[in-house]
Amino acid sequence: MRISLILSLFMAVFALTNPDPVTIDFGFFETTGPTALVILVTFVLGIVVGVLFMLPGRIKQAxxxxxxxxxxxxxxxxxxxTYTPPAPPLP
Known part of the structure; x- marks a missing residue:
């Protein structure tokens, strides 16, 4: 809970201190957005790609x-x- 709060606060401060626009050019696609948004989208895409690469191994293991x-x-x-040993002889 505290880590989420600290991380959210850090992201808010980062977004407020980095409002400069950043242009992303993929050759056939170009977009402009704030630095914080570009970093957030990149982070989320990295998580999605990591989960997708991990998923086949998890399915195989399950x-x-x-x-x-x-x-x-x-x-x-x-x-x-089951084998039952013979009873010992009676005296």
């Missing part, structure tokens, strides 16, 4: 863990007959 859980369940059910 499938592997689910398969292992199913195998453990089936192994627990398929224990078969």
């Amino acid at each position: 499938r592997r863990l689910a398969r292992q859980a199913r195998e453990r369940e089936s192994a627990a059910q398929d224990t078969g007959p």
Whole structure:
């Protein structure tokens, strides 16, 4: 909670102290916006790209863990007959 408040305060101060326009040119697309907005959009796009690159590994791991859980369940059910040692002779 405190970290969010501090980060929000930092972003507000940054946005107020950097109102200068920045031009972004991708060759076929050009836009102009405040420095803080450009940095915020870049940050959010970086998070989205990072999550998209991480997602296949997470899905693969979740499938592997689910398969292992199913195998453990089936192994627990398929224990078969157990060995019971013979009773010791009566005196």
